[in-house]
Amino acid sequence: MKYFDYAATTPPHPDVVRTMAEIMETQFGNPSSIHGYGERAHQLLRRARSGCAAAIGVKPEEIVFTSGATESNNLAIKGTALRYQSRGRHIITTATEHASVYESFMQLQQWGWDVTLIPVDSAGVVNAQQVIDAIRPDTVLVSLMHVNNETGAIHPIAEIGKQLKKKAPRVLFHVDGVQGFGKMEATPAAWGADLYSLSAHKIRGPKGAGLLYVRSGVELTPLLSGGSQEQGLRAGTENVALLVGMAKAMRMAAEDQVDFARRTTVLRDRLMATIRVIPEFELNSRTEGAPHIVHFSYPGMKAEVALHTLEQLGVTISTQSACSSRSAEPSRALLAMGRDAACAAGGLRISLGDEHTEEDVALLEQALHQMVAQLRPLERRM
Amino acid sequence: MDMKYDMLLLRFGEFMLKGKNRARFEKTIITQVKALLKPYPGASLRKEYGRVYVDLGGESHTELIKVLKRVFGVMSISPVKVTPSELDEIVKTAVAFMDEREDEFKEGTTFKVNVRRVWKEFPHSSHEMNHLVGSPILRNFQQLSVDVRQPDIELRVEIRDQGTYIFNETIPAVGGFPLGTNGKAMVLLSGGIDSPVAAWSSMRRGLEVECVHFYSYPFTSQRAKEKVIDLARALADHAGTIKLHLVPFTEIQTAFTQLGQDNLIITLMRRSMLRIASKLAERERALALITGDSLGQVASQTLPSMNVIGRATDLPLLRPLVMMDKQEIITLSKQIGTYDISILPYEDCCTLFVPKSPSTNPNLRIVDKIESTMSHLPEWVDQAVELTETITLHAGETSVVTNQTDDNGMKDDWF
Numbered sequence: 001m002k003y004f005d006y007a008a009t010t011p012p013h014p015d016v017v018r019t020m021a022e023i024m025e026t027q028f029g030n031p032s033s034i035h036g037y038g039e040r041a042h043q044l045l046r047r048a049r050s051g052c053a054a055a056i057g058v059k060p061e062e063i064v065f066t067s068g069a070t071e072s073n074n075l076a077i078k079g080t081a082l083r084y085q086s087r088g089r090h091i092i093t094t095a096t097e098h099a100s101v102y103e104s105f106m107q108l109q110q111w112g113w114d115v116t117l118i119p120v121d122s123a124g125v126v127n128a129q130q131v132i133d134a135i136r137p138d139t140v141l142v143s144l145m146h147v148n149n150e151t152g153a154i155h156p157i158a159e160i161g162k163q164l165k166k167k168a169p170r171v172l173f174h175v176d177g178v179q180g181f182g183k184m185e186a187t188p189a190a191w192g193a194d195l196y197s198l199s200a201h202k203i204r205g206p207k208g209a210g211l212l213y214v215r216s217g218v219e220l221t222p223l224l225s226g227g228s229q230e231q232g233l234r235a236g237t238e239n240v241a242l243l244v245g246m247a248k249a250m251r252m253a254a255e256d257q258v259d260f261a262r263r264t265t266v267l268r269d270r271l272m273a274t275i276r277v278i279p280e281f282e283l284n285s286r287t288e289g290a291p292h293i294v295h296f297s298y299p300g301m302k303a304e305v306a307l308h309t310l311e312q313l314g315v316t317i318s319t320q321s322a323c324s325s326r327s328a329e330p331s332r333a334l335l336a337m338g339r340d341a342a343c344a345a346g347g348l349r350i351s352l353g354d355e356h357t358e359e360d361v362a363l364l365e366q367a368l369h370q371m372v373a374q375l376r377p378l379e380r381r382m
Numbered sequence: 383m384d385m386k387y388d389m390l391l392l393r394f395g396e397f398m399l400k401g402k403n404r405a406r407f408e409k410t411i412i413t414q415v416k417a418l419l420k421p422y423p424g425a426s427l428r429k430e431y432g433r434v435y436v437d438l439g440g441e442s443h444t445e446l447i448k449v450l451k452r453v454f455g456v457m458s459i460s461p462v463k464v465t466p467s468e469l470d471e472i473v474k475t476a477v478a479f480m481d482e483r484e485d486e487f488k489e490g491t492t493f494k495v496n497v498r499r500v501w502k503e504f505p506h507s508s509h510e511m512n513h514l515v516g517s518p519i520l521r522n523f524q525q526l527s528v529d530v531r532q533p534d535i536e537l538r539v540e541i542r543d544q545g546t547y548i549f550n551e552t553i554p555a556v557g558g559f560p561l562g563t564n565g566k567a568m569v570l571l572s573g574g575i576d577s578p579v580a581a582w583s584s585m586r587r588g589l590e591v592e593c594v595h596f597y598s599y600p601f602t603s604q605r606a607k608e609k610v611i612d613l614a615r616a617l618a619d620h621a622g623t624i625k626l627h628l629v630p631f632t633e634i635q636t637a638f639t640q641l642g643q644d645n646l647i648i649t650l651m652r653r654s655m656l657r658i659a660s661k662l663a664e665r666e667r668a669l670a671l672i673t674g675d676s677l678g679q680v681a682s683q684t685l686p687s688m689n690v691i692g693r694a695t696d697l698p699l700l701r702p703l704v705m706m707d708k709q710e711i712i713t714l715s716k717q718i719g720t721y722d723i724s725i726l727p728y729e730d731c732c733t734l735f736v737p738k739s740p741s742t743n744p745n746l747r748i749v750d751k752i753e754s755t756m757s758h759l760p761e762w763v764d765q766a767v768e769l770t771e772t773i774t775l776h777a778g779e780t781s782v783v784t785n786q787t788d789d790n791g792m793k794d795d796w797f
Contacts, residue, residue, distance in 0.1 A: 019796045026791050039604050040792060051797055061722070166485070190442065244796055251797065 002360050005318045007149055007351035013204040016245045023241040031238050041240045051247035055254040058189050058213050064230045065243050068210035069178045070100040072197035075212055076174045077104040079220030080141045088138025090114040094126050095336035096148055101176055123286050124153030124337045128160045135168045142173050146180030150333045152285045152293030161192030178202055182253030183292050194218045205249030209242040264352045265291040267361045274365045280372050292352040297343040313367040318349045385482045387443045387461040392434040395457035395557045410560035411455050417622025418449050421778030452620045454586050455560035460549040467546045475548050476515045477522055492529035494536055501543040559588025566590040567670040568663045573730035576674030578613050578720035579711050583702035584672050594659045596631035606728035616720045618775040627662055629770045634762050644737035648682045649744040653694035660695045661767045670698040677704050681740035690744045
């Protein structure tokens with residue numbers, strides 16, 4: 001079985017697994033304890049923090065460790081809203097965000113906040129000017145993903161950050177960086193981002209570890225009450241082994257980023273060419289998008305049937321994004337891009353990782369052709 | 383800013399007037415620049431007639447300006463764009479430069495072009511060039527007018543054989559004397575707000591500084607020591623490298639608590655610290671001691687206390703902050719990046735065993751007498767010097783030195 005769902009999650013790197021196992025076995029101290037066990041755990045945590053900070057070019061004290069990007073996004077959005085509600089009660093995002101951002105916005109809307117959803121074009125990309133034009137005197141936060149998890153569309157983050165700084169310097173700017181880090185240049189400070197979320201398990205680190213970059217000077221209201229860990233922003237004993245594992249994974253991903261993009265772009269373009277010549281398919285990703293995601297639709301065919309057929313043929317790909325693929329609803333992102341319901345419900349995603357080779361992709365292409373051949377007689381009868 | 387700069391121009395300060403020291407001072411600055419550039423492998427350095435140029439080599443100019451502003455002896459920094467020495471290219475870049483700052487223009491903003499023709503083969507004179515560059519700028523930016531005497535913006539153009547340098551921003555830097563050109567001194571680094579500022583002020587006046595810290599394990603924690611290492615590292619971000627001497631002080635400090643002279647503990651401790659620091663200074667060939675004392679701030683910093691404490695050393699005792707207000711010191715410590723570390727709550731040995739009413743007016747005769755009854759004191763002082771461990775910290779380092787004293791089973795390859 002060949003796995004092509006790296007945007008959902010990645011197999012943890014063997015070096016990361018070994019590191020985490022060794023730490024769990026030998027360094028179990030609580031970093032808040034002041035005895036030797038705690039001291040060593042504290043040192044490990046500090047080094048992990050420095051490592052993560054270096055990988056995205058920020059200061060160690062600007063890193064808040066979390067359990068993953070869902071928590072980071074919740075803390076960034078609700079933490080900002082609660083802290084700065086005296087400035088106003090208006091927040092801005094796009095229609096194609098990850099559920100952890102979108103649902104945080106919806107929750108705030110239920111609590112009486114005004115939410116503006118900026119539309120995207122047919123490629124899934126937001127227009128920078130439209131974001132800026134949506135700013136009002138009572139706007140508190142703009143939240144945007146760097147790379148869309150379904151289609152790989154890249155938002156003009158740097159441009160929006162620059163414009164925000166110029167036109168509305170008090171409005172905070174949050175970037176969900178989960179699908180971009182390790183695939184493209186990730187420099188939240190240079191973009192002018194105030195908050196930036198990452199997850200370890202998308203870059204061959206462990207599940208259950210993530211971080212939020214909080215620019216110096218930005219204050220958040222914590223969502224978890226308790227001890228004073230993570231500068232009081234995130235109570236709870238830190239999971240040292242996982243966080244060191246994340247630091248290692250981030251270092252490796254940052255070091256490999258340029259090479260990763262070069263390698264996967266070749267494979268992605270090849271896959272895109274194949275998908276274009278299969279008349280049953282509609283390609284939704286663009287070559288301007290991220291180097292590791294190819295999204296396409298098989299209108300008239302249930303996506304899960306396509307997925308299971310491909311699995312029988314020895315390859316694993318994804319329907320929608322993993323976080324919403326168990327729901328039968330058409331994709332919110334694809335509908336926002338102007339696709340019809342049939343297309344949006346038949347969305348399939350291939351996502352590449354650092355280990356994939358030309359041979360792997362050849363196998364996948366063969367499987368795609370074979371699937372269509374098998375399912376063609378059943379089209380539109382499903 | 384979007385402008386893609388090619389290099390930074392660093393200008394030197396007051397010391398350049400001193401003719402014969404010039405070469406030595408320049409060399410010192412270059413050494414410090416090189417040390418601060420270590421974490422930025424793309425950047426490289428070039429020296430030319432009393433200036434230093436740093437080729438960015440793809441590194442961020444804002445980041446490097448932030449770092450190089452700290453080089454002692456550098457007065458100002460300008461980001462520079464290099465174009466071929468051809469009229470069209472020069473004009474195009476000059477206009478792009480102004481475009482970059484268009485946001486700041488108001489009706490009536492003035493500018494001037496200042497062209498220097500270093501390469502005399504260039505077909506247009508400086509005077510002609512002022513017009514050839516100035517006119518298209520005026521055409522492009524209607525709000526601007528020319529003022530050759532006191533312009534708001536001065537666009538500088540230096541035409542050279544190998545390329546033309548264009549710049550207009552002059553960003554003030556730290557100034558002062560190049561590091562170490564006025565000798566070397568030992569600073570007593572506690573963990574508080576003042577002593578790092580004293581160290582930095584001394585470095586700015588051309589002193590190379592080594593730090594001495596006293597710890598009293600188990601009365602002070604490992605975290606307190608780590609905090610001082612962090613402070614020294616923050617100073618290394620200015621100096622390039624910093625040596626930190628960690629002195630075990632438990633024995634002397636506990637001995638003083640047994641004397642039944644609680645109001646003199648601080649006086650006695652400070653005197654012993656000066657003796658140890660003096661011996662370290664002698665070993666490291668430093669010619670002065672520096673403290674963060676500020677007159678009247680605490681009991682040990684009254685004039686009578688300074689008098690009694692200061693007599694414990696023969697070395698000049700420098701107190702750069704002596705006449706400064708606390709608020710000024712805090713402002714400086716924030717600027718140099720030590721404040722956030724200094725306010726971490728770990729107890730250091732100067733806050734330990736502090737008596738309820740420390741003497742603000744100690745009696746030298748009594749202090750001398752107490753010390754003379756402690757026959758082991760000179761021995762303990764020597765022992766403390768001997769057991770001192772020294773670590774060297776470098777600019778741009780963020781990772782922590784792990785516990786030096788025991789093998790703790792931690793592995794570098796975990797990271």
